[in-house]
Amino acid sequence: MNLHGSIKSACQGLAVAMVVILSAALNPAQAAPIAIENAAAGKSGDTVGIFMKIVNSGGEADQLFAVKTPAAKTAKLFNPHADTSEMEHGGHDSATAIMAVDIQPGASVELSVEGRHIMLMGLAGPVESGQTIPLTLFFTNAGRIQVDVQVR
């Protein structure tokens, strides 16, 4: 291949790359703006707490509004220390249940022992350390996100 030919094929390759980039930009639904990091589960009596970092790299706010798992009857969002200064884990009554977690664009939210997190109640079976629990997280914009969480 002569010099002219190789420049021409390089230009064609660039044109293809540009089309791919443009179509990705025009279809934001194909991007995955929500990422789940450092997901972990911890047993607490006859319940299991789920902790993770939710990262929103998209340009729009999103909202985690529901969680489902075959491992438990219910998976609820809680803010157990919303109205107390105590830093112990506990207090999962209906007063501390929250409807959803908002994640602003370009921001992240930490679901932690000390703050908001997910609790699994009515476990389907015994939960052992090292076991993996499959979760489906439901987001308003990002839709369903599957995540496997390992029990510490």
Ligand SMILES: [Cu+2]
């Ligand atoms: Cu909890």
